Amino acid sequence: MNTYVSPLRWTAAALVVLSLTTATTGGVAAAPASPVAASSAGSHLGKPDLSAVPDVIATDIQMPWGMAFLPGGDALITERQTSRVLRIGPGHAPEHVRTIPDVYLPGGDGGLLGLDVSPRFARDKLVYVYYTAVDGESRIARFKLGSDEPLDVVLAFDRGENHSGGRLKFGPDGMLYATVGDGRTPENAQDLTNLNGKILRVTPDGRPAPGNPFPDSPIWSYGHRNPEGLAWDARGRMYSAEFGEDAFDEINLIKPGRNYGWPMVEGTGDTDNGRLTNPLITFPTTVGPSGIAIAGNTLYMAGLTGQTLYTMPLVNGRIGEPKEYLPGVHGRLRTVEIAPDGALWLTTSNQPRQPREGDDRVLRFPAR
Template sequence: MARRPTARRFWSRSTAWTAALAVTLLFLSACTGSGTSPPTGQPGGSPEQGGPGQPTVAGRIDGLQLPWSTVYLPDGTAVISERDTALLRTVSGGQLGTLGKMPGVVPGGEGGLLGLALSPHFATDRYLYAYFTAATDNRIARMRLEERAGRLELGPPVPVFTGIPKAGTHNGGRIRFGPDGFLYVGTGDSRRPEQPQDRTALGGKILRLTAEGRPAPGNPFGENPVYSLGHRNVQGLAWDSAGRLWASEFGPDVNDELNLIVPGGNYGWPDVTGAPHRAGFLDAKVVWPSTAESSPSGLEIVGNTAYLGALRGQRLWAVPLNGESAGAPVSYFTGEYGRIRNVSKAPGGRLWLLTNDQNPDFVLILNLPG
């Protein structure tokens, strides 16, 4: 039986200027190698104090290897990508299966088979989209999922967007279709510091594409796929009930971020991180000064709460949202289930978490508070 999770409140941008000074000092100490400072903010936290309610464990599904992303077919079948094996796994009726292996994937470091997205018109076009690391780049391909004799079959992948820079780390990889029907793509800076501030480069961006991989109409820089810039490594994308886009992003040694994304917004990397109130850059709505507490990857929004999976932090973060503002995060399951790569809302309203580096990894299924 799972140990009762603990909750903890944390630091957000709404904290006063004294906290901003504390963050500056944390940044300086990290740069000088003096170790990790404790987080600012008040301990404790409860739903009565404005935090979200506590999720509870409903079950788990074992047998995965470095799973990265989950999508759900109309019949409730889950499709899960495995980064290094390049396998597409399925979960149906609580049973783990294998759909097939994605050809052309060249795993290495943080690269491999990463994000998945279902076409908004899946019922008619049957397209599954995948973001993956190939021999020369990161790219997006789509393939048909056909059902023959009661069995799903994976069609050949057709590239729709190529040329995203690759590296051993900072490959980004999250893809999701937005409420507007366009495909949003989180990319990493691939350790090329000149990329995030360059509007003509694909690294360190959130891209907005048509289903065929062209720049979406209405993009802020004309016939350009770039939707926002100044990012370091975006691995979480989700929309709130009003259609606002939020993104989770890894900081360097400090300042992991939850950002509210606006068209054409510049989020500062590599010039700034966090919420420094620097002219020309947009501040993060939530900042985790210590990346050991977070390193957020997957992101899902349910109701008025953003849920983030923490890799180094080995926990689930829940952030109450109020319009364009974010409240103080609360953490659950700290250290109980290892590194959390992805968070997704499954049919029926449950939350699925994907672990990483548990050998084997698993799906952790949560009931959310009513």
Template structure:
């Protein structure tokens, strides 16, 4: 197939969208579904808000000895795919006993700094096509490719040749973004970083510092701000967490610089402020066409990576903060202040994934060059949460 090279051109219509005229997207503060949510098979939310305090119980360790784990994808049936940022390898971890099987390596991965093999996702129609998607850094860019996973082949040779669906996402030593996920609309979403070049976040002709929304083939989708662009919103510093709640609203975690990390409610065409603004303006008064975060943290307390939605709350893994944050929600509003769990217990926390039963898989990130690995690192923990 002809691979799509990313070009982004947004017109004055984007300015109207940034001011609040969404092209079919849910608006922050409202309970409507995200674009494409009609016909979604996702279960509805509970009728009552979650408890204000909640709890976390570590019920076991699924796997140990992982090397720079980053991307995690949940397979039908509950097993996990885990990628190694620095080696480019992908493994399958059995959910029942932690058995690890090597699938193979993603060709072309060029690790360095915060780049390498980053996000993983499985196709929304995995049962039929067996496609695994990967976001990774090459010598020239960040890109998204898909590979056919054939579990019947010998271990280490279970991935087909990569088919690049999107290329040309700027790369940097830092801020490569990297999280990918299929939404309830069966479209592919990707969080990108601004590579350390702050101006790219506000540059609508660049895919850096954005959330991208595309078809499984990497093409623009109806409901995006511009019909010929995969750019969904803009004004981000470094997006590394994506999750949908029970009403199919999209949430994203945001690395701040020196002042505030953020949890954002995402809507089509919105401008989330970076680098003009970090965190809430004037105590949350808004203005200037920017969208305020729903919650914010000092960077020393969070530095968030992956997020998940379970039991009425958004759960956010903290790297520098070395803790798991719980943000209980009633619709789009927190019902209580965010609460931290596991502070300093397992070191840096990279990724959190919701299992089908509402429990969580939590992946540590101590072998990424910035942590202090202990015996057994990195590991996958199983959490029971309320």
């Protein structure tokens, strides 16, 4: 682990207290080997050219948050502030395709957040969204693109006051992963009967996925404060970016059943005889890591607070020295994704704090 310094429906009645073994795992059932197989995740054509002048794909977007690509090159994005899902792409104006009902729009970090499309999208046309709801829940729901059928909620749980997490992605194994913050109640992160402060892994229908480390639970890992980034490399290893509180932001290598320490440890600390897992790298909380993406052997991270795009080399599950790109050029950066053609798409997140002309924007850096 190294530290970088600059030059994320279970109601209370449905929760089940898990039966956990002790022994060498210190009170946590021994996790199985990760079922995430090696895949094409993290491998794309070419490499993004961050020295190029980016194409402006869309302007005047109200806090773009989630992003997922469609066949043909367009992308769907969520607008956190308006509850809308938009279709964007080069050469045409943004198209409003859906409004998500009952979204809670607080002054904090909730709203309409993560988005991904079904691995079988060519056949089922399903789009998945993560949002905070007005009735006190966080929800993962799906709808069929181009259809007026009602939204189908596949998983719901208490949302807490803040720290919503929100990244939603299908993994190389075809399962759906969600990063969930601690709800601004730190003890949630260590409570295995509470889904806040966790990374979840469920089937496309929202059920606990086969091979999860805790019986009948969607929990994949725990001890998280507010993870907003999620990505896989070409070997199927999963990485997450996480906001710290007062000391350190983190990037973690996520493994099933592992405890990442919050709130006992922020950043690197005592692993309690191996029961806690340290991050791969830490950053000052002036960085504010949000979305991450991987292309080849490079991890890209959108710095929200630091208003900078960071790149880091990946070598066998380890992270090398970060490099900074675009410091302050586009303001706050929220989401970064690698398109199927190898281009890097990047969203700003300057609304409503300090919007610049045309904000918020979606930018595209072409592949070399």
